[in-house]
Amino acid sequence: MELRQLEYFVAVAEEAGFTKAAARLHVAQPGVSAQIRQLERELGEPLFDRSARAVRLTAVGEAVLPYARAALAAVSGMRLVTDELTGLLRGRVVMGGVSTPSVLDLPGMLASFHDRFPAVEIALVENDPDSLLDGITTGRLDLGLLGLGAPLPPGVAVQVVVDQKLVAVVHPDHELAGAGSVTVAELAGRRLVSLPVGTGLRAALEDACARAGFAPQVAYEASEPYVLGQLAARGLGLAVLPESAVAGAASQLRVLEVAEPALRGRMGVVWRADGPMSPAARAFIEHARRHLPDLGKPGAAAASAG
CATH class of the missing domain: 1.10.10.10 (Winged helix-like DNA-binding domain superfamily/Winged helix DNA-binding domain)
Structure with missing residues (x-):
């Protein structure tokens, strides 16, 4: 055997x-x-x-x-x-993630880790949020990057690395194009464009709509934020997306502030808080936490979500 x-x-x-x-x-x-x-x-x-x-x-x-x-x-x-x-750092680390916003320099983080620890192999895999969290809790993934919305499983630690305003964008001919802002209540009954269920942005949108007494009518979903803007630019609906994702289609869109309440999208790096961990994985997590700071609340410490 x-x-x-x-x-x-x-x-x-x-x-x-x-x-x-x-x-x-x-x-x-x-x-x-x-x-x-x-x-x-x-x-x-x-x-x-x-x-x-x-x-x-x-x-x-x-x-x-x-x-x-x-x-x-x-x-x-x-x-x-x-x-x-022996003090030898070698092995393999695996990072799972969803779409990465432009405000995060993920390639730079990976390159600087490789420069420091060239004997460690780094693997990147794309996951939906549920699979990513399952990989973290079972140890198949060493680190994950995902949108934060629903409560995290016990034993998973998180550090927020993105906390930014969510905005609404519409085609210039949309009836709200000249409004400048839109309340969450005004989203009721409108065709919306959003990230898929399970993402932090979608969770923030659904929670705000539920508090306003309705379920959002999502007509189109896309896993990449910039695609949401492109769909709105084609007149397919009102898109809710992170402020940093607007630039790609800004000339074709009208940007609206979301008010009453204002919405924010959060992303975090997550890892298993307990259980065995290789020296390579430990070094990778520490490096990522230093390189990917909390952009919304500088200096915030990681917290267990158990």
């Missing part, structure tokens, strides 16, 4: 599929299948039910999974202790 087999087994169990597990492990799918079959031959029992479209653990697989995770954690712990004692 090899550690690689256990790693592949845990990955297939967590991803509920061989193809997704292979992508996560950056190996070919046939290699994953072959290693799992070898592990099953050694144990004498099937670990996965492959009869349905989705791969599911068998009863034996369910029983074996905690031991496989414990074995991998023990090996990881041995490496952590060794690296701590």
Whole structure:
């Protein structure tokens, strides 16, 4: 029995599929299948039910999974202790994120970390907010960058890195184009353009509308803030977006202040507050927190969201 087999087994169990597990492990799918079959031959029992479209653990697989995770954690712990004692910083860190606003110099942060720790491999993955938080809590991701709206899971720490005003933008021919401002109540019944459900901006919009007694009528969604402005510039609705995202289509839009109440969009870096952490991950988190300051409240400390 090899550690690689256990790693592949845990990955297939967590991803509920061989193809997704292979992508996560950056190996070919046939290699994953072959290693799992070898592990099953050694144990004498099937670990996965492959009869349905989705791969599911068998009863034996369910029983074996905690031991496989414990074995991998023990090996990881041995490496952590060794690296701590030798002072060697190497390994791999994984950062998950959603769309990044222009006010954050994420490439600069990554480049400066690489310059300081060239032996550490950095991987970036794009996630929806739920998957990102799941990756943080399970340890598959070392650091995440996401919009803040709904409460964070227990054991997750956060540092706000963006706190900026949200504005409304419309086509110059829109009936509100000359108003200069719009109240949240005036958004009722209007075709809106917004980021998807689960983002911090969408959560702020839905919360404000709920307090005003209605649900927003979102006609179009886009995961990139600048696309929201482009949709509004085409006359497809009133877009609510961060103030920093207006510049891309400013000449084609009319910008309105949002009042009663004013809205703000917040983003934060998040990481697991407890559990084992490699020296590389610890250094990466500390570097990101220094390089990506709280732009809304300078000097604010990170807080646990548990």
